[in-house]
Amino acid sequence: MAEDDLESLPGVGPATADKLTDAGFDSFQSIAVASPGELSNSADVGDSTASDVINAAREAADVGGFETGATVLERRERIGKLSWQIDEVDELLGGGIETQSITEVYGEFGSGKSQVTHQMSVNVQLSKENGGLDGGAIFIDTEDTFRPERIDDMIRGLDDEIIAEELERREIEGEPGDEEAMEQLLESFLDNIHVAKAFNANHQMLLAEKALELAKEHEEDDWPVRLLCVDSLTAHFRAEYVGRGELAERQQKLNKHLHELDKVGNLHNVAVLVTNQVASNPDSYFGDPTQPIGGNILGHKSTFRMYLRKSKGDKRIVRLVDAPNLADGEAVMRVQDGGLKPE
Numbered sequence: 465m466a467e468d469d470l471e472s473l474p475g476v477g478p479a480t481a482d483k484l485t486d487a488g489f490d491s492f493q494s495i496a497v498a499s500p501g502e503l504s505n506s507a508d509v510g511d512s513t514a515s516d517v518i519n520a521a522r523e524a525a526d527v528g529g530f531e532t533g534a535t536v537l538e539r540r541e542r543i544g545k546l547s548w549q550i551d552e553v554d555e556l557l558g559g560g561i562e563t564q565s566i567t568e569v570y571g572e573f574g575s576g577k578s579q580v581t582h583q584m585s586v587n588v589q590l591s592k593e594n595g596g597l598d599g600g601a602i603f604i605d606t607e608d609t610f611r612p613e614r615i616d617d618m619i620r621g622l623d624d625e626i627i628a629e630e631l632e633r634r635e636i637e638g639e640p641g642d643e644e645a646m647e648q649l650l651e652s653f654l655d656n657i658h659v660a661k662a663f664n665a666n667h668q669m670l671l672a673e674k675a676l677e678l679a680k681e682h683e684e685d686d687w688p689v690r691l692l693c694v695d696s697l698t699a700h701f702r703a704e705y706v707g708r709g710e711l712a713e714r715q716q717k718l719n720k721h722l723h724e725l726d727k728v729g730n731l732h733n734v735a736v737l738v739t740n741q742v743a744s745n746p747d748s749y750f751g752d753p754t755q756p757i758g759g760n761i762l763g764h765k766s767t768f769r770m771y772l773r774k775s776k777g778d779k780r781i782v783r784l785v786d787a788p789n790l791a792d793g794e795a796v797m798r799v800q801d802g803g804l805k806p807e
Contacts, residue, residue: 468492473520475513483507488677493731495521546588546691546735547595548580549622550806552795556784557768560595563690563735566726566765568697570740570756571772576780576799577739578609580772581693583804584737585657586618588691591633594626597735599690600656600682602675606668606699610659616650621802656687665700665717672724679732690735692728697721697738698757715761722765738766779807 468491470481487506489495495503495518503514545559554560561567561584569577585603590596603610619627627640627649634652638645658678662668672694679689698718705714729736740756756762756769763769769786775796782795796807 468524470495473517473524475509475517480507480509488673488680490680492521492525494676494727496525497727497731542733544592544597544690544733544735545595546584546597547590548583548797548804549587549595550795550797550804552806553782553797554595556782556790556793556795557787558790561735561737562767563597563733564729565767566722566729566736566738567768567770568738568740568756568762568766569770569772570742572742572774575772575774576804577772578607578695579614579799579804581609581695581737581739582611582614583618584691584735585693586615586622586653586803588735589630589653589656589687590626591629594629597690598687600658600685600687601691601693602678602689603657603659604662604668604671604675604692604694605659606662606694606696608661609695610661612650612654615653615657617801618803619650619653620646621800621805658689662700665704665721668694668700669717669721669724672721672728676724676728676731679728679734683732689732692725692734692736694725694736694738696741697762698740702741702757715759718758719761719765722762726765 470476470484470490471478476484484490484495484503484507489498489503489506498518500511500514500518503509503517504511509517544563546561546563547554548560569580571577581603585601587595588597588599588601592598624640631638631640631645631649634649636645636648636652660671660674662671675692682689701714701718705711725736725738728734740758740762742756763786766786767788768784771783771785773781773783775781778798778800780797780799782797784790784793798805798807
């Protein structure tokens, strides 16, 4: 892919171009979707100059104008669907988790949120014929939840036909059940999952920016990034911004973070999957009193909202709470040693 010539933009010389590139603004499109404030802070230019640069980038990248509904439909046909490998849940989601969208999964402790992020980190690497996206994953871990051993369990829990196909695709000699082959298969899967632990909210926001760089770096690889998981999205923000006095600042930072995640999804055709904690609503006299953290900002920014609820034993109720083009509904799955399974 040819590199865009940033110095062709008005007000951008060699030094400014280097600063923009170092900050992750290395293409007309990435500049076109930025705000003047972001550009001004990154490249040390005035707000007026930043606005001129953004407008020129929008013209060069051909974004920011109107397009016909038919064009939108054609672009949406390029959106991928990541299967849960559970027919009932996939049907609920219209085929699976969408790329270029933010899917939020929320629920109380032990409801299976982290299990979903691990399972999708496996499923995304499967072939498109098997419901995957032929890609890798980025995993931003805020609660020390990522476990390679769980990835191993889920790989072994795949159908033998899928395991055999993955062994062949990755040029690993052996058959399903062959321990040496399975160990190599696990290593291959783990090599395509890029994990970073976030130590606080600001570090988490920085990792979202790094995720954008990583997605671009692997764009032409055999395993381009097709999934970005944040588990969980709100834990650090909830712990660090306590009380009504800090609510506004928390929401502003959360909003900025969500826009950065959304940018990764839109620029690189990535499915963004975030988990969210819940709190009890004492004013609720009827129905389930649990409510997701994050308020309206997260509610509006999430394209799909899914609620996981505990049921008997290993059963979990998966409820689609909000989606732009799908009806609300529920499905049932099981969380087992081999991963997420149908009822």
